[in-house]
Amino acid sequence: MVDLGSVEAIPPAETADVELYHPKSWLTKYVFCQDAKVIAIQYSVTALAIGFVALVLSWLMRLQLAFPGSFAFITPSSYYQFITMHGMIMVIYLLTALFLGGFGNYLIPLMLGARDMVFPYVNMLSYWIYLLAVLVLIATFFTPGGPTGAGWTLYPPQAILEGTPGQDWGIILMLISLILFIIGFTMGGLNYVVTVLQGRTRGMTLMRMPLTIWGIFTAAIMALLAFPALLVGAIMMLFDRLLGTSFFMPAIVQAGEHLKYGGGSPILFQHLFWFFGHPEVYIVALPAFGIVSDLISTHARKNIFGYRMMVWAILAIAILSFVVWGHHMYISGMNPPFGFFFATSTLIIAVPTAIKVYNWVLTLWRGDIHFTVPMLFALGFIVTFVNGGITGLFLGNVIVDVPLSATMFVVAHFHMVMGVAPILVVFGAIYHWYPKITGRMMNETLGRIHFWITFLGAYAIFFPMHYLGFMGAPRRYYEMGETAFMPASAMTLNIFITIAALIVGAVQLAFAFNLIWSLFKGREAGGNPWRATTLEWQTPQTPPGHGNWGKELPVVYRWAYDYSAPGADGGFLPQNQPPAAPASRAAA
Amino acid sequence: MTKTALTNMGESIARPTGWAGFSADWTSDQRAFKSASWGKVMIWIFLLSDTFIFSCFLISYMTVRMSTTAPWPNPSEVFALTIGGQEIPLILIAIMTFILISSSGTMAMAVNYGYRRDRVKTTALILATAAFGASFVGMQAFEWTKLITEGVRPWGNPWGAPQFGSSFFLITGFHGTHVTIGVIFLLIIARKVWRGDFDHERRGFFTSRKGSYENVETMGLYWHFVDLVWVFIFALFYLW
Numbered sequence: 095m096v097d098l099g100s101v102e103a104i105p106p107a108e109t110a111d112v113e114l115y116h117p118k119s120w121l122t123k124y125v126f127c128q129d130a131k132v133i134a135i136q137y138s139v140t141a142l143a144i145g146f147v148a149l150v151l152s153w154l155m156r157l158q159l160a161f162p163g164s165f166a167f168i169t170p171s172s173y174y175q176f177i178t179m180h181g182m183i184m185v186i187y188l189l190t191a192l193f194l195g196g197f198g199n200y201l202i203p204l205m206l207g208a209r210d211m212v213f214p215y216v217n218m219l220s221y222w223i224y225l226l227a228v229l230v231l232i233a234t235f236f237t238p239g240g241p242t243g244a245g246w247t248l249y250p251p252q253a254i255l256e257g258t259p260g261q262d263w264g265i266i267l268m269l270i271s272l273i274l275f276i277i278g279f280t281m282g283g284l285n286y287v288v289t290v291l292q293g294r295t296r297g298m299t300l301m302r303m304p305l306t307i308w309g310i311f312t313a314a315i316m317a318l319l320a321f322p323a324l325l326v327g328a329i330m331m332l333f334d335r336l337l338g339t340s341f342f343m344p345a346i347v348q349a350g351e352h353l354k355y356g357g358g359s360p361i362l363f364q365h366l367f368w369f370f371g372h373p374e375v376y377i378v379a380l381p382a383f384g385i386v387s388d389l390i391s392t393h394a395r396k397n398i399f400g401y402r403m404m405v406w407a408i409l410a411i412a413i414l415s416f417v418v419w420g421h422h423m424y425i426s427g428m429n430p431p432f433g434f435f436f437a438t439s440t441l442i443i444a445v446p447t448a449i450k451v452y453n454w455v456l457t458l459w460r461g462d463i464h465f466t467v468p469m470l471f472a473l474g475f476i477v478t479f480v481n482g483g484i485t486g487l488f489l490g491n492v493i494v495d496v497p498l499s500a501t502m503f504v505v506a507h508f509h510m511v512m513g514v515a516p517i518l519v520v521f522g523a524i525y526h527w528y529p530k531i532t533g534r535m536m537n538e539t540l541g542r543i544h545f546w547i548t549f550l551g552a553y554a555i556f557f558p559m560h561y562l563g564f565m566g567a568p569r570r571y572y573e574m575g576e577t578a579f580m581p582a583s584a585m586t587l588n589i590f591i592t593i594a595a596l597i598v599g600a601v602q603l604a605f606a607f608n609l610i611w612s613l614f615k616g617r618e619a620g621g622n623p624w625r626a627t628t629l630e631w632q633t634p635q636t637p638p639g640h641g642n643w644g645k646e647l648p649v650v651y652r653w654a655y656d657y658s659a660p661g662a663d664g665g666f667l668p669q670n671q672p673p674a675a676p677a678s679r680a681a682a
Numbered sequence: 683m684t685k686t687a688l689t690n691m692g693e694s695i696a697r698p699t700g701w702a703g704f705s706a707d708w709t710s711d712q713r714a715f716k717s718a719s720w721g722k723v724m725i726w727i728f729l730l731s732d733t734f735i736f737s738c739f740l741i742s743y744m745t746v747r748m749s750t751t752a753p754w755p756n757p758s759e760v761f762a763l764t765i766g767g768q769e770i771p772l773i774l775i776a777i778m779t780f781i782l783i784s785s786s787g788t789m790a791m792a793v794n795y796g797y798r799r800d801r802v803k804t805t806a807l808i809l810a811t812a813a814f815g816a817s818f819v820g821m822q823a824f825e826w827t828k829l830i831t832e833g834v835r836p837w838g839n840p841w842g843a844p845q846f847g848s849s850f851f852l853i854t855g856f857h858g859t860h861v862t863i864g865v866i867f868l869l870i871i872a873r874k875v876w877r878g879d880f881d882h883e884r885r886g887f888f889t890s891r892k893g894s895y896e897n898v899e900t901m902g903l904y905w906h907f908v909d910l911v912w913v914f915i916f917a918l919f920y921l922w
Contacts, residue, residue: 333852
């Protein structure tokens with residue numbers, strides 16, 4: 095058996111220490127930089143900046159829903175464009191890029207005791223192609239007709255037909271931007287996976303890796319296998335739009351005129367999209383799971399409960415998530431036995447997920463819980479994820495999903511489970527690792543204000559949406575108008591949600607301010623302010639220098655969660671703390 | 683920071699057996715694949731990802747072939763050539779397939795001679811592989827030209843389902859792009875072998891990594907993959 099707690103003999107190094115590329119100028123040190131830490135910061139800043147655009151778009155949507163018709167510049171067309179861009183940016187350009195490109199790049203080499211990623215040059219290209227994808231995406235705002243308004247799922251035929259906003263340039267540039275993103279991601283993803291598989295330091299077995307790395311590693315593999323489906327879908331839709339092929343286009347009569355299309359399969363796109371789209375949920379969620387495990391263990395000063403089960407749960411979720419995509423398509427006219435299959439596989443995913451939640455709770459059980467800002471966000475995540483997960487069990491059943499599918503209930507569900515929950519982890523992780531990245535602590539008071547308003551505000555926004563959905567309020571509608579089944583109070587509720595959304599959005603400015611202010615005025619952090627065991631806190635310099643480790647690579651003697659070590663200095667043992675000599679030898 | 687590692691603490695290490703042993707081997711210290719370099723693991727994972735791309739293309743082609751209402755043109759007739767007054771079905775495709783599979787043979791030999799440090803033979807065999815690849819692309823260009831002059835377009839063709847032309851150009855085009863990229867990289871590798879980069883561990887222009895004859899094998903893995911994909915395209919598009 096692999097004994098997690100005990101100390102084993104450490105085998106000698108299998109590969110020679112790598113020689114790093116040494117930057118020769120300012121440009122190669124800070125801009126075209128091959129150092130994973132710099133690339134991580136570039137990824138994170140870009141992702142947060144574009145995420146802010148998506149946040150503003152959600153404000154505009156909420157303003158329209160609460161006060162329909164009060165803002166002249168929000169037309170039905172622009173409303174759909176806001177929805178589309180908000181969804182696409184948040185899911186792909188913010189969360190995927192931030193978790194894998196940002197946290198992945200920063201933490202993988204440091205937590206594994208490596209000097210850098212295995213292919214630093216390719217890693218650098220990955221960022222620049224990502225940036226190009228973001229710029230192409232932004233460019234759609236300035237093209238004639240504006241960005242596409244097809245909804246973030248880009249379903250054909252409407253996505254490329256006349257009448258959909260952004261049919262001119264928006265959809266073309268959106269597809270090109272997605273293709274670029276996938277190319278850029280593949281370059282980074284190969285790095286993350288190979289570094290974890292082959293680039294670890296001595297003593298770092300896979301079963302000693304912090305769960306953060308397990309989450310990011312598994313998510314990167316999933317992304318390498320899921321993004322191909324989106325790539326193929328995007329290429330074929332680009333052909334449909336530009337060359338007039340009919341991969342996804344059936345025979346259509348529009349405005350009394352027979353279009354040139356015919357014989358294609360719109361459902362095919364839905365299959366391709368969701369074969370990517372469902373794993374994508376877990377590509378975002380698994381890194382969040384991993385990071386939360388580490389935050390909870392560190393800030394509750396307790397070893398993670400059931401480490402090995404946590405790892406197997408991550409892998410089980412990863413595998414299962416590739417066979418559940420059909421639950422996004424119950425209303426596409428699916429064959430009932432398929433619905434039965436997809437409902438079953440969907441509900442089975444609840445098992446490994448529940449194992450993880452139980453283990454988090456049991457980690458907290460009788461722990462020495464410190465209510466630091468990262469811990470608050472981690473706790474907020476658990477509650478929110480359970481909330482969103484449970485409505486997921488509702489929607490996983492065909493018979494419940496069919497009536498709820500096009501309502502606000504679904505909006506509330508996926509925002510809870512893959513919007514709010516992962517973003518809480520993003521914040522927690524930033525508060526947690528900021529001291530390592532900059533050498534300074536973030537302001538605690540501002541952090542607490544940020545947490546409580548974001549956390550409570552998110553519930554004020556999304557809880558009422560469940561209720562609206564049950565009443566039958568449809569999603570994606572520009573305005574409700576006079577509807578018999580909607581009581582007037584629903585309108586009041588909409589206003590309430592919008593005010594909450596404005597406040598939550600505004601408090602993110604406090605977070606942005608905190609990020610910048612702490613960079614200059616934050617308290618000096620020292621090397622290991624959280625008294626954590628993992629390797630990134632044991633670097634000789636803070637922030638870690640080029641090559642991370644000085645002359646010699648660290649050697650790992652134990653798992654990442656020795657927080658309850660009796661007799662140890664401060665009660666915890668870093669992973670690279672050598673064991674006391676065996677008793678027998680000491681006696682001799 | 684770290685003290686000298688204890689490499690041997692006197693205890694014998696019990697090797698786990700069964701599933702625990704399976705897990706322990708896969709999760710072992712430092713490297714999961716003990717005999718594989720970084721580059722080799724990278725290319726295998728990349729090819730796995732690329733497999734998913736081609737699978738999606740081929741499954742999508744089969745789906746539109748089912749969904750379209752117009753009859754599917756008969757590939758045996760469409761891809762026939764009239765040679766000496768006689769119409770031979772799929773003759774060009776047969777030659778192309780033969781050439782591409784032969785190129786896999788020369789590539790495998792190149793890898794072998796590379797590890798024997800035989801600079802001249804390695805270069806010659808890589809160049810032969812590149813020549814086979816280039817002639818494959820050339821014949822594909824000829825085939826495209828022939829079909830285009832006969833009126834096949836991505837959006838339609840004279841014989842039936844428009845999806846025939848769209849799938850054909852998309853899939854063979856995507857595969858042809860792979861072959862073309864492969865030929866370009868073969869030429870680059872051939873130059874490096876000829877110049878002795880791999881003997882002298884000369885550093886790469888972009889990556890500043892030391893060159894080694896393993897690069898020939900990495901290239902070979904990609905090339906064999908491109909051939910293997912062609913076998914599936916041949917079977918599922920041309921023979922079906």
